Amino acid sequence: MLLVHADRELIEERITREVFERVLPLVHPQRIPLSVEAGASLDELAPFEVASQWGAPWGTTWFRCTGDIPGGWSDQRVEVIIDLGFDADSAGFQCEGLVRDADGKPMQGLHPRRMAIPVDAASGRADIVVEAASNPMFPQFQPSALGSLDTAGDKQLYRFRRADLVVVDPQGEALLHDLSVLDGVMRELAFRDQRRPRLLRVLERALDAVAGGASAGEVRRIVAPALATPAGAGVHHVIATGHAHIDTAWLWPIRETVRKCIRTFASAVDLMDRHREYVFSCSQAQQYEWVRQQEPALFERIKEKVAAGQWVPVGGMWVEADMNLPSGESLVRQIVHGQRYFEEHFGVTCREVWIPDVFGYPASLPQIYAAGGMPRFVTQKLSWNRTNRFPHHTFWWEGLDGSRVLTHFPPVDNYGAEITPKELAYSMERFAEHAWSNRSLIPYGYGDGGGGPTREMLARAERLADLDGMPRVELGTAADFFAGVEAEAAAGAPVPVWRGELYFETHRGTLTSQIRTKLGNRRCEKLFREVELWAATASVLGHDIDPHELDDLWRDVLTQQFHDILPGSSIAWVHADAEDTFERVGTDLEQRLADRLATMVPSGAFLANPASQERREVVAVATAPGGAGPTQRLADGRDACFVTAPALALAPLSAAEPHDKVVVTDRSMANGNVAVCWDLDGHLVSVIDVTRGRELLPAGRPAAVLELAADHPVRYDAWDVESWTIENGVPIPAAESITVDEAGPLVGVVAVRRTFGPSTATVRYVLRAGSPRLDIEISLDWHHDEHLLSMVFPLDVHADTATCGVQFGAVKRPTHASTSWDAAKFEVCAHRYVDVAEPDFGVAVLNNGRYGHGLFGGAIRVSLARAAKYPDPGADQGHHDVTLALFPHGAGLADVVAEAERLDVPLRVVGDGAADVLPGPVVTVTGRGVEVDAVKVADDSSGDLVVRLHEAAGNRVATTVAAPRRITAASACDLMETPQRHFEVSDGIVAITLRPFELMTLRMTLDPAGVS
């Protein structure tokens, strides 16, 4: 009977303190310190004093902890506890250990929340070997020299805290979990809920009994009835899936990620051995592959667990890639290489996209995911939105072309949950779909080398499976979750639909940070396309082509597209590795390209046009060829000439007659299409579309203005750019010099040089004969810290939205900040172009290597360079080149798409002298606005030709596809090139109607002899 009503808060404080001070010690009633040796390798071990310092940054130290197990412990549960000097609150971002057995095989990881190693008490001896990594902890948001091996120093970072042999009392351990769960539930219940005081009273009685000397087992009997009270009928259902979100690189290099995976995967397999109900979802084929190469025995154990259903490959991608920056074809290959890997090694095809931690999702993704065999999608990053709360947790996400994927944002707002009553209550409270759905997903486990799920999480899940006051908790998979939702939908539940991109309202700086990493990726993407195209051409000519000759190179690049590498949010070491990788792969691809073209055209000069559009343009060559057209000797000694080149084909290099010439006069330059004027500051003050008679610029607002802004994000320096940073940009003043570098008739170039503080910029306005666009070549020596440099183009075009090129299509974004959803889009991603247009006239700003754009204030602004200090204090210093272009055009987007491709994918001039016979295009695709993304030989070595194409301008387009030999069979395939439906072939040609923004993987068999 309660005699005195103690203060509620006082009782809650009592629970916290007494559980820690009186219940926790019941878990380990006996302990004995072990002897410790340490060294740089197992052969160099020397006695080591517990409480000593160890571990220079990024170093490896081997520890061996040994001791006799007392005979009296032989029938007890005995464990070794090793604390390397962990900080309990940041699992994964510090030192870690891997326990290896006598044969050197990985047994489990050692982490702040997993310090126990079970041992066989009957063996009489404990002998534990630990490979410990002294990865540094980074001061949050502060510049640090620790991010590179060259600057990290050799100061020892950690103090080894203990290595003990302990007896575990299972009742004491269970009591600790009982009390922590009931205490957690009690604190989550509403004050007016009558269950709260009842639970409080149960907890008080339990602690009274502990204080009175009751055994753990006796105390457990006091709390058992409360733990046995079931959840109510119809309560929310949470499916908990084990997970470890391991960033493929971030505050550590890939070298260390390999070991993080080994530790975490070993722990996961060990936990599966001990808990048959435990299920672990694991993404990123690349991480599996590292483990397969380094620890084949562990990989075999993973295969056993996949077969047993405990280990579940998810995601179907090579890595959890960034979704804004890779090209469409890169996203396709992420899926192809991921799905192929899981199929090859585990016989599994993933049905769920799994990218919880990615910085925004363009509207083309539903179509790509669905075509990759994954109609279900899990993420939750939009819970980080800084402005607007996303209205759904489970919904149909509808993309550009109308494709839909069933999408879930786990309402726990976390992909590294711990299965606590607090998280479950939060999930239930936040979940936006209670009206029609009764289930949500919770991915739990410490990521990033924190070791993944723990036995403590499983102990809580067991107690929370069916407990009054909480949702039901079931261990399961994402597939279990989606099957449940699909059943709800099939029964008529009104699943909401979100149409268009999932814009991420933070981390906008990742569109620009570490621009060299981004450009390395873009260079390789374009080279892959060229090498594959000419290999396919050679194949049609009868050459033997290995469809997998580029697989390793592709995988190297796909790995670098990971969501902290390509976005530029990693330490210096990671970006140095990325740039090295892109350089190595790029050089290799250039060589393959040269070799391939040489086998097809052994002598002579020719043009290789990898673009999906025909082109008529000026190129620079060593020596001007014969032909009808004029040439111009350039300042660098080469000759400019005007040429024509059909799409996707090799063409003879011969000069043709352009329909106009470039005239350069005092402060103006014109061809028949475009006329530009600049002022004494070197800014553009007039750009006229001559054929349509339109001035592009608003009166009094110069264009191509460089703007500089102090760039101090509040939190995540490399990730974020703030709205006020954009607003506070100041134009860089007058030009130091303005010179006419080329004066026509084929090329006119005016160069404007500026110095501002420690940086300099040269901007060259380039106009070529016959060209409908003005190129703006920017060469930047960038030595500012924590600044954003942009180029701004005010445009006299009235439009509510701008159209931004994205993978396999385009998305519209607001040109104004009318609503909070509009205002949040002050920096957006675009590939190749941003266009603002009235119905019959528009102006596009094109680029060959930038992504971040601003659309507000009647201008298009291109983010050129940043210089964040965290996590890489040297980010983006040095030289940068990029070309932008102003392109006025008539109605529709098709011309913009074509011109953007021409700028981004230059015509290649190869060889010298006159070329002999050249092959025609390997594929001829008609239809305005249809872009060809890849032409390749089929992966299955059948000799079939695979063409990936998409409708790029938002129209319904009838198109035909032809090849140099008759097409005998054609089908639309999934991304893995498996036919889904067959097309009629008529006269050796395929006719297809593409929906707006439809992506198609077309597979064709060609007649070995027939000519079409």
Ligand SMILES: [Zn+2]
């Ligand atoms: Zn991540």
